[in-house]
Amino acid sequence: MPLDQIGRTLASVYDNLVTEGVPEHLAALVRRVRQTADDAPARRGPEIAAAAAIHPQVALVVEDDPEIRALAETLLEETELDVIGCDSAEAALSVLQARGGDVALVFADIRLAGRMDGLQLARAVATLWPRARLVVTSGHGLPRPDLPPEAVFIPKPWRPLDVLVQAERATAEPAPPVV
Known part of the structure; x- marks a missing residue:
């Protein structure tokens, strides 16, 4: 399973728990996975990085x-x-x-x-x-x-x-x- 898919899944589960209060160490993990997923297009090649820049x-x-x-x-x-x-x-x-x-x-x-x-x-x-x-x-x-x-x-x-x-x-x- 690709890291960005794991990050999205983990983030969606975490988002549902926000109002209940979640330990900071879990929040830090979600942020790191999201940052890695956000940075992934630039590492995959110029075509994908250019598509990400459109947004x-x-x-x-x-x-x-x-x-x-x-x-x-x-x-x-x-x-x-x-x-x-x-x-x-x-x-x-x-x-x-x-x-x-x-x-x-x-x-x-x-x-x-x-x-x-x-x-x-x-x-x-x-x-x-x-x-x-x-x-x-x-x-x-x-x-x-x-x-x-x-x-x-x-x-x-x-x-x-x-x-x-x-x-x-x-x-x-x-x-x-x-x-």
């Missing part, structure tokens, strides 16, 4: 209010990122499972439709997709919610410039190493 970086907007989500999507469409909008953490996790290696920015509200909230999503992204820049927002008077240390918090109403700065950092700054 542009993605900004994932996770917001249950359609008007605010549309505003954030429109704003981020002005960057070099492709934009995908989701109304729930579960929908965002599906996108991340499919395109996690392409996701450069996750911009998520804390209150979301569905069973998971934005804090649970933030923990999952920090654990499974640590190379994605994680920006969390809320308009409910939270000074700085209990977020992973690498997450950025922007209170609502956010300024468009603040969101664009985070998008620029997601594409310009090197991704953190996978540990």
Whole structure:
């Protein structure tokens, strides 16, 4: 069985356990397998590496209010990122499972439709997709919610410039190493 197939299988099982809490050593193993799978096309040859380069970086907007989500999507469409909008953490996790290696920015509200909230999503992204820049927002008077240390918090109403700065950092700054 190829290593990338093992990684995808392990990652999909792990994603289902995120909300229950999983030991960090398992999370580290999943990240290493994913990094190896993400790096595999470059090692296989120029044709496959060129095909992998076709997939542009993605900004994932996770917001249950359609008007605010549309505003954030429109704003981020002005960057070099492709934009995908989701109304729930579960929908965002599906996108991340499919395109996690392409996701450069996750911009998520804390209150979301569905069973998971934005804090649970933030923990999952920090654990499974640590190379994605994680920006969390809320308009409910939270000074700085209990977020992973690498997450950025922007209170609502956010300024468009603040969101664009985070998008620029997601594409310009090197991704953190996978540990």
